[in-house]
Amino acid sequence: MAERWDAVVLGAGVGGLVAAFDLSRGGARVLVLDAADRPGGTVAGTTVMVGDGRTVAVDVGAESFATRTPVVGDLARELGLTVVDPDLRGAWAYAGAGTDDDPARALPLPRTATLGIPTTPWAPDVRRVLGIAGAVRAWWDLGMARTPVPDSLAAWVTQRLGPTVLERLVAPVAGGIHSADPATLDPRAVAPQLVAAYEKTGSLLRAASTLADAPGRGNTKPGSAVAGIDGGMHRLVEALADTVSSAGGEVRLGVRVDGLERVEDGDGGWRVTGTAGAGTVAAEAPRVVVALPRTPALALLAPLLGPELPEPGEAPGSRGSDTSRGGSDVRLITLVLRAPVLDVAPRGTGVLVAPGADVRAKGLTHASAKWSWLRSQLPDGVHVVRLSYGRAGDPEPTVPPTVEEAVADAARLLGVPLDPSQVLDHLDTHWPDALAPARPADRATADDAAHRLPGLAVVGAWVAGTGLAAVVGQARAAVEGTRAVGR
Ligand SMILES: Cc1cc2nc3c(=O)[nH]c(=O)nc-3n(C[C@H](O)[C@H](O)[C@H](O)COP(=O)(O)OP(=O)(O)OC[C@H]3O[C@@H](n4cnc5c(N)ncnc54)[C@H](O)[C@@H]3O)c2cc1C
Incomplete structure (x- = not known):
C-alpha cells in the first residue's frame, strides 16, 4: 500500500526544501525524501571545538549567497532569520608557480x-x-x-x-x-x-x-556581493525543514529514491518508490518535485521522457544515459587555530588561488574574519579557516591533505607563520561531484519534463546553475508553474 500525500519532493537539498516550503504554504501536506541522514544537501553545518571546552556550529558546505537577486534574503527573512553582510575587507588572489619567472604573489582583489x-x-x-x-x-x-x-x-x-x-x-x-x-x-x-x-x-x-x-x-568589494545568515547558512535549511514539518509535512531521511511512475488508475498522479535500509517506501501524490542531483534525476526522468526525444544536437538515445561527472571532487578542510597573528585578518576575508599556483588548495576562507557572528563566539585569538581542494576536470579523486599540509597551505596563503600544534580542531568534509555548472541541454530537459508531465517539476543546481541564488529562484518559479498545470 502506498502512502498518500498532496506532494512528494525527491531530495532535501535547498532546491527540494524550498519547493516543499512553498507547497506547504499553499496548504499541501508534503513528504520530502532524502537518502542522507540530514537535510540540506550541500548546505550543511556541524560543530567544532574552539577551546575552553566550548563548541561552535560552522558551515561545512555553502556559507553565503549571492545578492544579485533578492530571492535568498527574502526567503531567509520570511523564515525569521537574520541576513548579515560579510566583513568589508574583501578577498585576495594568490597566483604564481613560485619560480623566478613566475614568483608567487598575493594581491588584494579589486x-x-x-x-x-x-x-x-x-x-x-x-x-x-x-x-x-x-x-x-x-x-x-x-x-x-x-x-x-x-x-x-x-x-x-x-x-x-x-x-x-x-x-x-x-x-x-x-x-x-x-x-x-x-x-x-x-x-x-x-x-x-x-x-x-x-x-x-x-x-x-x-x-x-x-x-x-x-x-x-x-x-x-570581491566577496561582498554576497550575504550570509546570522549563525550560518545551515540555519536556512534547518528552518525550511522545521517549517515543512510543522505544517503537517515530513522530511524523511535515509530513503534512496529509485522509482517514479505515472499512476493511471484511481486518483492518478505520481508514485514514488525508494529503499530505506532493508525496507521499501512507496508514496503517491498528484504533485511531485524532482530535486535530486543530475545523475539520479535523469535516471528517473529518462524513461518518462522517452529516449527517442533527443535535444537538438544531442545523439538519439543519449538522454539520461550521460552520467559523466561535470563537477569537482571537493575536500573542504576546516581548521580551528589558536593564532592571534590572524586577528588583523592579513588576507581580508580569504584568498582565491589561480590554477598553477604553488599551493594545492584552490581557495581559503578566513571564516572568523568574514563573519562577525562567528568571531563573536570564539575565544580571543582563536580563528576558523576553511581550505578547499579539488578542481573540475581533475581526473583522479582529490586526495585529502593531511593536517600538516593544510596548515602549511594556510600559512602560505595567509602570509603568516602557522604550526600544526596551533590546531584546536579540524574537519575534512567530502563533497563528491560538487559545483557542476548547469548545461543548457539539461535546462531544456527540465523544461520539457515540466511541460509534458503534469504535476511534475524539476529543480536544483543542475538545472538552475550553481549557487543558492540560482537554486532558490528556480525552485520557487518551478513550483509556481506546477501548481498552474494541476493534474
Ligand atoms: C563545498 C561547497 C561550498 C559551496 N558554497 C556555496 C556558497 O558559499 N554559496 C552558494 O550560493 N553556493 C555554494 N555552493 C553551491 C550550493 O550549495 C548548491 O548549488 C546548492 O546547495 C545545491 O542545492 P540542490 O538542492 O540543487 O542540490 P543538493 O544540495 O546536492 O541536494 C540534493 C539532495 O538529493 C539527495 N539525493 C541524491 N540522490 C538521492 C536519491 N537517489 N534519493 C534520495 N535523495 C537523494 C542528496 O542527499 C541531497 O540532499 C557550495 C557547494 C559546495 C559543495
Missing part, C-alpha cells in the same frame, strides 16, 4: 562586477593588479568590434581583455566560484546575464558595468 571581470581597468585597485600594460590591453575592449562569444570563458576574456585579466583576476575568482579552470567554463552557462549584456553593448567592460550597476549589486 572591485569587479562578476567572475573577476573589472568594470574599468583604470580604477586604482584594478590598475595595481593589472599593471599599466595589462590595463591598456583591457581598455582596447572598448574600441574593438563585437566578436562572437566563444565556448570558453578563458578564450573570451583573453580575446576581449587580454591574458593579464585572465591570469590575475578571472582565473582566481571564477576558479574559486566554480572550482574549475576558466578554459573549461562556458560563459553562457556560468554568466548568462553577462553574455546578454555583452550582446547588447558589444564590449565586455561595458557589459560588466551594466551588471555592477544593476539593483542589488552595488559597487562592491
